[in-house]
Every structure is written in C-alpha cells, then in structure tokens.
Amino acid sequence: MVEMSTGIKNLVRTLDSVDFLKMDRRTFMKAVGVMGASAFLGTYKTEIVNALEFAETKLIWMHGSECTGCSISLLNAGNPDLVQALQKLNVNLVFHETICAQQGIWNDGKLVNNAEFNSEILLEETYKEGNYILVVEGSIPNGPNGTGRYLVIGNKPFKESLAEAAKNATAIVAVGTCASYGGITSADSDVAEDTDYRGVAFSKTNKNGGMLQELGIDKPVINIPGCPAHPDWVLLTLGAMILEKIKLEDIPSIVDDYGRPKVFYPPDHTVHENCPRRGYYDRGEFDEEVGGEKCLWKLGCKAPYSHADCGIRRWNGSVSMCTQAGGPCIACVEPGWPDIARPLFVEREDVGIVGANIDTVAKVAVGAAAVVAGVHAVRRMKGE
Ligand code: SF4
Ligand code: SF4
Known part of the structure; x- marks a missing residue:
C-alpha cells in the first residue's frame, strides 16, 4: 500500500474535524485538489457510505478511437483500486466494453438474448431509463464525408452509438485527451481531413467543433484530458459529481475555457x-x-x-x-x-x-x- 505524503497526512488531519459532506462546493473542490483519491475515499468512507446508502449511480463507459490507455491508467489505480472506488461510491458500472463479461446473442453456445448477457439490450434499457453518467474514452471520427464509418462497432458507426448514449445522459465526462479534444487520432497528417476525428465537446481548441455539436446534442461535458488521464482526476471528478458536490449548474464555474476542472488543471499554474x-x-x-x-x-x-x-x-x-x-x-x-x-x-x-x-x-x-x-x-x- 502506498503511504500518503506528510503534506497530505497533515491536510487529512486538519480536514478530519470537518463535516466533509457539509463543505461548500468551493472548499470541497480545494480539498479534492490536494488529496489523492485514496485519501479522499479512505478518510470519508463512513460519510460517503451514509450519503450514498440508497443512491446508486449508473455509469456507462464507451470507447471510441483510442488505445484504452486511460482505462489502463484507471485500472492501475492502486489504493483504492477501481472496484473498491466503485463500491465505495455505490456506482453501478453498467457497461465498459473492455472489462465487461462475455456478451452477445450467443454466449458459450447458448442463445442468451437478454439484458444480462447481451449488452445491446442492456444499453437500450438503460438509455430508456436515463439518469446515468456517460463516460467517453477516445475520439469520434466524423469521416469519411460525415458518415463516421472510420469507426464501426457491431455495424454501427461509433458516432451513432454516441448519439444514442448521449441523448438521455445526465452529464458526460470525456476521459483522456482524445475524448476531450481529438488527441493523437486528430494529429495533423495527410488523412486528417478525411478521418476528421473529434472530441466530445471540442475539436482541438475549437469549443464549437466537437461531435455533440455535429450531432445537435446539448449536454454538460467535463473534460479530463491527459495521455493518459490521471486516475485521481477521473475518480475525484466522478466522486464529486456522484456526491453532488459538482451540480450540473456548477460545471461552467468549475472548469476552465477548455472544459477542464480548474482544481486539477489550474489556469494559473503549470x-x-x-x-x-x-x-x-x-x-x-x-x-x-x-x-x-x-x-x-x-x-x-x-x-x-x-x-x-x-x-x-x-x-x-x-x-x-x-x-x-x-x-x-x-x-x-x-x-x-x-x-x-x-x-x-x-x-x-x-x-x-x-x-x-x-x-x-x-x-x-x-x-x-x-x-x-x-x-x-x-x-x-x-x-x-
Ligand atoms: S507531466 Fe506533462 S506529459 Fe506528463 S502527465 Fe503531466 S502534463 Fe502530461
Ligand atoms: S524544471 Fe525543467 S524539466 Fe522540470 S518542468 Fe521545468 S523545464 Fe521541464
């Protein structure tokens, strides 16, 4: 187990006497800015469990064009690991392409056309119910010629899958630089114009060029860039949203001009x-x-x-x-x-x-x- 640094230990001691869940948003965001996910989730375990006793948050995690490095980074989070963090935050990870169990109409030779084994059905049901946070990892190709067919999964362009998932999402978190701004996939090249890779809300620095804009969908988006993104940036942002320390109406005030939480990406600090x-x-x-x-x-x-x-x-x-x-x-x-x-x-x-x-x-x-x-x-x- 990795030890907390002395600075963080002191901070945790100071904050120990504070009712964390009664903190105003500003103080909360400062606190998560200096604490790691392990210190945050470890120190406030009881309070979080009480606050979330009956509130399960559904999370859908989609992969566009990417290397899956951000998921690997998150899976490398050691203390807490991803499973512990999801349990502590009472998160139901409904779908995550690379870590969900075997899925399909046929499973081990048997016809299993139900939501438990066929994620297409599961996703349809979840989209209908709404009330979930959508995490997008990876960029979204718009090419060729606006069809999005440079990334097709199950004979469906990823662009269309994103549209279906985004429509009823409460909010969207773009994890990694590809999902945030296009990243490596959108780098200048001979084919960049044809492939036309976009971030969820941004295309490179253009905040009006993201795929949501192209699809005519208006949703609050938080960008967590990084190649890969730091597990703390992801877990603490999701934690703050789940604990309602970041409310949807707060998002514009806690992010910078590029949609990044200022607490992890300070505009005046490099x-x-x-x-x-x-x-x-x-x-x-x-x-x-x-x-x-x-x-x-x-x-x-x-x-x-x-x-x-x-x-x-x-x-x-x-x-x-x-x-x-x-x-x-x-x-x-x-x-x-x-x-x-x-x-x-x-x-x-x-x-x-x-x-x-x-x-x-x-x-x-x-x-x-x-x-x-x-x-x-x-x-x-x-x-x-
Ligand atoms: S030090 Fe620089 S390259 Fe490394 S993760 Fe941070 S921003 Fe990215
Ligand atoms: S001190 Fe040198 S190595 Fe370190 S961040 Fe600055 S320029 Fe880079």
Missing part, C-alpha cells in the same frame, strides 16, 4: 512550477542528453505551458512523474495536443500554443524564473 528538477532550471543547468538529472528544457520539455497538477499530485500512487523519471513533459493535457507540442523532444521556441506563442510563454517562464532565481541564472540559460 507543471513546471512544481517540477522536482526546477532548481536546475532556476540555476540555468540543463541536460543535453537523456539520462541526466538536470532540467529537461533543452530536451524539449513543454511543462512551462502545461496546466496540470502532475508536479504536486505525482503519478503511480504519488511515487513519480514524467520529468522526475527523466521524460520531458509533452504537454499531454493541452487542447490541440500533440500538434502544439511537436516535435516532442526538441527545444522549440517558434510554435504557437493555445492562443499564445511559445516564445511568449517561454519568456513568461523565463520572467518567472528571474524573480525566483535572479537574472544571472536566466542570462546563463539564454547563453548570454
């Missing part, structure tokens, strides 16, 4: 600010080859313009994170990724990003470093 290698950056000491211990900026690190709490929350049970492990941040949480970060492992100062110019962003980062570390370090970094 991964760079809490990077374990930050001291090297401030002193202008950079690795020129992989495998070193210094700042990875010259190896293409894009963390100064990546808005996420990776540096605080860390990954794999708070053990490490990309830059700590020696991998330059590739800005996987940003709309327009991966194009906005390409080439990934090359220092670049000439590409635009999310309405800002990398050169400007780099100068802002340099300016922030100057305040902290003194101008001489920055001069050394710039090679002056």
Whole structure:
C-alpha cells in the first residue's frame, strides 16, 4: 500500500474535524485538489457510505478511437483500486466494453438474448431509463464525408452509438485527451481531413467543433484530458459529481475555457512550477542528453505551458512523474495536443500554443524564473 505524503497526512488531519459532506462546493473542490483519491475515499468512507446508502449511480463507459490507455491508467489505480472506488461510491458500472463479461446473442453456445448477457439490450434499457453518467474514452471520427464509418462497432458507426448514449445522459465526462479534444487520432497528417476525428465537446481548441455539436446534442461535458488521464482526476471528478458536490449548474464555474476542472488543471499554474528538477532550471543547468538529472528544457520539455497538477499530485500512487523519471513533459493535457507540442523532444521556441506563442510563454517562464532565481541564472540559460 502506498503511504500518503506528510503534506497530505497533515491536510487529512486538519480536514478530519470537518463535516466533509457539509463543505461548500468551493472548499470541497480545494480539498479534492490536494488529496489523492485514496485519501479522499479512505478518510470519508463512513460519510460517503451514509450519503450514498440508497443512491446508486449508473455509469456507462464507451470507447471510441483510442488505445484504452486511460482505462489502463484507471485500472492501475492502486489504493483504492477501481472496484473498491466503485463500491465505495455505490456506482453501478453498467457497461465498459473492455472489462465487461462475455456478451452477445450467443454466449458459450447458448442463445442468451437478454439484458444480462447481451449488452445491446442492456444499453437500450438503460438509455430508456436515463439518469446515468456517460463516460467517453477516445475520439469520434466524423469521416469519411460525415458518415463516421472510420469507426464501426457491431455495424454501427461509433458516432451513432454516441448519439444514442448521449441523448438521455445526465452529464458526460470525456476521459483522456482524445475524448476531450481529438488527441493523437486528430494529429495533423495527410488523412486528417478525411478521418476528421473529434472530441466530445471540442475539436482541438475549437469549443464549437466537437461531435455533440455535429450531432445537435446539448449536454454538460467535463473534460479530463491527459495521455493518459490521471486516475485521481477521473475518480475525484466522478466522486464529486456522484456526491453532488459538482451540480450540473456548477460545471461552467468549475472548469476552465477548455472544459477542464480548474482544481486539477489550474489556469494559473503549470507543471513546471512544481517540477522536482526546477532548481536546475532556476540555476540555468540543463541536460543535453537523456539520462541526466538536470532540467529537461533543452530536451524539449513543454511543462512551462502545461496546466496540470502532475508536479504536486505525482503519478503511480504519488511515487513519480514524467520529468522526475527523466521524460520531458509533452504537454499531454493541452487542447490541440500533440500538434502544439511537436516535435516532442526538441527545444522549440517558434510554435504557437493555445492562443499564445511559445516564445511568449517561454519568456513568461523565463520572467518567472528571474524573480525566483535572479537574472544571472536566466542570462546563463539564454547563453548570454
Ligand atoms: S523545464 Fe521541464 S524539466 Fe525543467 S524544471 Fe521545468 S518542468 Fe522540470
Ligand atoms: S507531466 Fe506533462 S506529459 Fe506528463 S502527465 Fe503531466 S502534463 Fe502530461
């Protein structure tokens, strides 16, 4: 079992005396921002069980065009694991393509045309009942020529399956950068125009270009980007929704311009600010080859313009994170990724990003470093 960090332990002790479920939304969101899913679900186990005694939440999890990495990331959540988290939050995971039991009209040679074994029937019934949260992982192709037939499951374009599932959903959570903005599948290429991969609510940075807009469906959507998404971002967002700490009418105020919960993707905070290698950056000491211990900026690190709490929350049970492990941040949480970060492992100062110019962003980062570390370090970094 992974130990909580001292900071989180102190926070948990402080919050222990507070009736968590009576917290106002703002305090709640701050609390989940600094706690991991394990601390959150572990500390407030009794309160959550009481609050959810009779309230089961149905969840439908659909897969579009993707690598299933976000599900794998979630399944790697160790404490609690996915099953424990679903049990604690009283979630009925109605359907999840990759982890549901064997399904079909024929099952082990027997005709089993009922909702228990045939997920098509189960989904139809659930859609009719409504009152479920829809999670979408993966992007949705619109091509060729608006048919969506670049992804067909059971002879049905995924675009149509999404329309059926989205119509009666209470809310939609787009998990991963593909579902949020199109991600890797929508990267610029010779065939990108034909395939026309979309996110649920966004197409890259365009908030009017998502598949829901194309389908004429208006639903509240929360984006949890990341390639993959952090299990805490997913579980804590779902937990907050299930506990009604995020109400539908609250969504616009808790997300940024790109539909991301500000608590996990702070608009005024970048991964760079809490990077374990930050001291090297401030002193202008950079690795020129992989495998070193210094700042990875010259190896293409894009963390100064990546808005996420990776540096605080860390990954794999708070053990490490990309830059700590020696991998330059590739800005996987940003709309327009991966194009906005390409080439990934090359220092670049000439590409635009999310309405800002990398050169400007780099100068802002340099300016922030100057305040902290003194101008001489920055001069050394710039090679002056
Ligand atoms: S540029 Fe990257 S490696 Fe360097 S301090 Fe910032 S986040 Fe860390
Ligand atoms: S450190 Fe950067 S690349 Fe790694 S998960 Fe966070 S935002 Fe993505």
